[in-house]
Amino acid sequence: MLHQAGEYILPTKKCKGTVGWRSPSNIALIKYWGKRPPQLPMNPSVSFTLQNAFTETVITYQYDPKFEDLEMNYSFEGNQHNAFSGRIQNYLDGLISYLPIIDKLKLKITSKNSFPHSAGIASSASAFSSLALCLLDIEKAIHGITAHEDLILQNASFLARLGSGSACRSVYGGFVLWGHTPDVANSSDEYAVDLSTQVHPTFKDLLDVILIVDNREKSVPSSAGHKLMEDNPYSEIRFEQAKKNTSKLLAVLKEGDINEFISIVEFEALSLHAMMLTSFPGYFLMHPGSLEIIKRIRSYRNSTRLPVGFTLDAGPNIHLLFPRQYQQEVDEFIQSDLIGFCKDRRYISDIIGNGPERIYHG
Numbered sequence: 001m002l003h004q005a006g007e008y009i010l011p012t013k014k015c016k017g018t019v020g021w022r023s024p025s026n027i028a029l030i031k032y033w034g035k036r037p038p039q040l041p042m043n044p045s046v047s048f049t050l051q052n053a054f055t056e057t058v059i060t061y062q063y064d065p066k067f068e069d070l071e072m073n074y075s076f077e078g079n080q081h082n083a084f085s086g087r088i089q090n091y092l093d094g095l096i097s098y099l100p101i102i103d104k105l106k107l108k109i110t111s112k113n114s115f116p117h118s119a120g121i122a123s124s125a126s127a128f129s130s131l132a133l134c135l136l137d138i139e140k141a142i143h144g145i146t147a148h149e150d151l152i153l154q155n156a157s158f159l160a161r162l163g164s165g166s167a168c169r170s171v172y173g174g175f176v177l178w179g180h181t182p183d184v185a186n187s188s189d190e191y192a193v194d195l196s197t198q199v200h201p202t203f204k205d206l207l208d209v210i211l212i213v214d215n216r217e218k219s220v221p222s223s224a225g226h227k228l229m230e231d232n233p234y235s236e237i238r239f240e241q242a243k244k245n246t247s248k249l250l251a252v253l254k255e256g257d258i259n260e261f262i263s264i265v266e267f268e269a270l271s272l273h274a275m276m277l278t279s280f281p282g283y284f285l286m287h288p289g290s291l292e293i294i295k296r297i298r299s300y301r302n303s304t305r306l307p308v309g310f311t312l313d314a315g316p317n318i319h320l321l322f323p324r325q326y327q328q329e330v331d332e333f334i335q336s337d338l339i340g341f342c343k344d345r346r347y348i349s350d351i352i353g354n355g356p357e358r359i360y361h362g
């Protein structure tokens with residue numbers, strides 16, 4: 001990232017060390033669903049970064065300009081994991097034009113999540129964001145230079161995006177935008193930008209209770225879902241709708257209208273799942289319990305007038321969103337009305353987080 005291939009000279013000095021980053025997951029409010037090469041979004045998306053759901057990645061590296069190929073050993077929570085390992089190997093191999101040092105490295109990568117593996121929470125955003133941040137620390141150490149923190153985060157977002165689109169939003173805390181929109185001057189399809197200066201205090205203490213309706217791996221992975229958008233007859237309308245919803249949400253985030261926020265965010269979540277229903281072949285990831293929870297949230301909101309809304313990822317679990325000041329009432333509502341639809345009565349409470357943290361440098 002510090003240099004582009006072509007004008008690039010490999011450092012001649014061998015070097016080794018250990019780097020580590022903790023990076024959180026994020027939940028999209030405006031959904032990214034549909035992409036074009038190289039992993040660029042068909043519409044902008046907006047998310048907030050979580051605090052408690054994170055991945056920690058630690059990499060011990062050795063650099064030698066005489067090495068001929070990247071050598072990598074990957075373990076997840078103490079075990080070798082072939083599927084993850086293959087995906088990471090492919091990702092690293094694909095970075096050569098951005099990180100020319102990559103094939104001169106021996107890497108021992110260890111990774112673990114704060115949330116249980118079987119919680120039904122996607123970990124690719126936190127995994128690739130922490131990995132990208134580690135790679136940039138390695139690059140900095142090998143070159144013996146320091147870059148400006150803003151540029152490092154932008155580069156990390158760019159690299160994380162190539163692993164998993166939504167990962168590019170996880171390198172920042174708070175509210176984050178990925179994708180070009182005329183509403184935000186420095187926005188880009190290639191990396192995410194931090195929206196924190198453009199958010200009304202109303203939204204800064206939102207809580208996110210993730211109701212675990214099903215913790216199994218989903219039947220259609222996101223990569224296949226994005227691909228199915230290519231032939232979805234409603235895709236163009238969806239991309240336009242998401243662009244309009246982005247503009248609306250950005251305005252609402254500035255103004256602080258929580259009811260309008262809920263209305264846009266729910267519309268986005270249901271539109272995402274509508275795209276799954278109208279793909280060919282059509283499929284659905286919501287469960288009967290997801291629908292029942294949605295119905296109950298809406299009827300609770302109508303009767304109490306409390307600003308409680310929901311969103312969903314590409315899966316059956318419901319993210320219940322509400323301002324912290326209503327925590328007690330909403331906890332009671334969860335216990336009395338919603339918990340019966342959660343697998344093993346499980347839910348995970350989270351808040352808006354501050355973004356990644358360096359956990360190791362040596």
Ligand code: PMV
Pocket residue numbers: 027028030031032033045124164165166167222223226272313314
């Ligand atoms: O980053 P991916 O390829 O796993 O896709 C993420 C898609 C959604 O989570 C459904 C939406 C989003 O914007 O995060």
